Amino acid sequence: MAEVQEKADSGKGGKKRAKKMSVHLDMTPMVDLAFLLLTFFMLTTTFSKPQTMEIQMPVKPDNIEDLTPVKAENATTIILGEDDKIHYYFGLVDDNPELITTDYSANGIRKVLLTPRVRQNTKMVVMIKPMEGSRYKNMVDILDEMKITDTKRFAMVDITKQDIDLVQSQN
Amino acid sequence: MPRVKIKRSKPTLDMTPMVDLAFLLVTFFMLTTKFAPDDAVIVDTPTSVSEIKIPESNVITIAIDKDNRVFYGVDGQQTREKLLDKIGQKYGVTFNEDQRKAFSLTSNFGVPVRQLPGFLSMGIDDRKKVNQPGIPIDSLNNELSEWVWQTRLTNPQVIVAIKGDVDANFTTINKIIKTLEERKVSRFNLITDMEARPTSL
Numbered sequence: 333m334a335e336v337q338e339k340a341d342s343g344k345g346g347k348k349r350a351k352k353m354s355v356h357l358d359m360t361p362m363v364d365l366a367f368l369l370l371t372f373f374m375l376t377t378t379f380s381k382p383q384t385m386e387i388q389m390p391v392k393p394d395n396i397e398d399l400t401p402v403k404a405e406n407a408t409t410i411i412l413g414e415d416d417k418i419h420y421y422f423g424l425v426d427d428n429p430e431l432i433t434t435d436y437s438a439n440g441i442r443k444v445l446l447t448p449r450v451r452q453n454t455k456m457v458v459m460i461k462p463m464e465g466s467r468y469k470n471m472v473d474i475l476d477e478m479k480i481t482d483t484k485r486f487a488m489v490d491i492t493k494q495d496i497d498l499v500q501s502q503n
Numbered sequence: 504m505p506r507v508k509i510k511r512s513k514p515t516l517d518m519t520p521m522v523d524l525a526f527l528l529v530t531f532f533m534l535t536t537k538f539a540p541d542d543a544v545i546v547d548t549p550t551s552v553s554e555i556k557i558p559e560s561n562v563i564t565i566a567i568d569k570d571n572r573v574f575y576g577v578d579g580q581q582t583r584e585k586l587l588d589k590i591g592q593k594y595g596v597t598f599n600e601d602q603r604k605a606f607s608l609t610s611n612f613g614v615p616v617r618q619l620p621g622f623l624s625m626g627i628d629d630r631k632k633v634n635q636p637g638i639p640i641d642s643l644n645n646e647l648s649e650w651v652w653q654t655r656l657t658n659p660q661v662i663v664a665i666k667g668d669v670d671a672n673f674t675t676i677n678k679i680i681k682t683l684e685e686r687k688v689s690r691f692n693l694i695t696d697m698e699a700r701p702t703s704l
Contacts, residue, residue: 360518370528373529382557383551383555383557383694383697384557384694385693390689462677464672467673468668468669469549476550476551479553480700480701490677
């Protein structure tokens with residue numbers, strides 16, 4: 333719908349009826365279309381690329397005897413249990429340590445990882461042992477806590493029979 | 504605006520700036536948009552404070568849904584086509600041209616190799632409806648291992664990303680990690696959502 337609108341007659345011009353004209357174009361349909369496309373692209377676009385967390389699993393050594401055992405005072409074990417529970421103990425499982433149960437909140441495992449006992453011991457190794465009943469979120473959460481608390485020395489370890497027995501006996 | 508004369512005419516609004524802006528935005532979105540891949544499964548990823556972004560290409564995505572089904576996906580149509588040939592040879596399954604074409608356009612899937620030709624012959628809408636059983640990861644029949652290995656032979660630059668659901672069982676995840684370790688992939692990524700880092704510890 334192009335519409336020619338008359339303007340005030342200037343009085344000049346070759347022919348009598350010739351007038352200065354400004355052409356107005358009805359842009360409404362075009363605008364409709366433009367906004368339709370705009371809405372479409374805005375809704376379909378995926379801006380945020382997903383975040384990732386990089387983890388490096390230890391390469392398996394060829395010879396198991398090359399490994400040095402962790403000393404009792406330098407070991408912390410975190411067991412990821414069922415129903416979003418965390419059990420942890422200091423030291424080695426052979427010494428029948430006290431098992432403490434906590435959770436994933438800011439006052440839970442994070443506080444433990446920030447205690448001087450873990451923090452100020454540069455040789456402290458945190459071993460993460462997920463139990464079979466734990467879910468994937470638990471694993472990501474605990475790795476995240478490691479990142480938040482800036483714990484450098486940690487490892488994902490398979491849970492042992494002794495650990496399972498310990499959890500069952502103290503619960 | 505000085506009014507010259509009161510004239511009976513439609514009120515017109517100069518829409519030019521608005522149109523300019525609208526088209527600017529349309530152009531912007533058209534150029535930046537990257538359509539979300541048509542995933543076979545919905546995965547609700549856990550959150551983390553990690554800020555590393557996943558690379559855009561050369562990524563193997565292993566998705567695990569809440570029912571512990573495993574889905575496999577790799578980007579790049581040529582990679583997929585070559586990969587399918589290699590897997591076909593390995594398992595003695597032949598794929599026709601249409602199935603190869605369909606596979607090169609499938610962003611991820613969760614069916615065992617034996618069922619793959621049938622799955623790929625389906626129409627695109629039927630494929631969405633079918634309940635995919637997941638890729639076998641048992642130690643006796645670990646097809647995932649083969650997929651990862653053949654993909655790495657096809658495209659040595661690929662990195663592995665695990666996209667697990669919040670409720671996926673750790674046992675399944677552990678099996679996948681073990682599978683990857685067997686194939687000498689010791690560095691991989693876990694896809695997570697964003698979460699604000701706590702300001703105070």
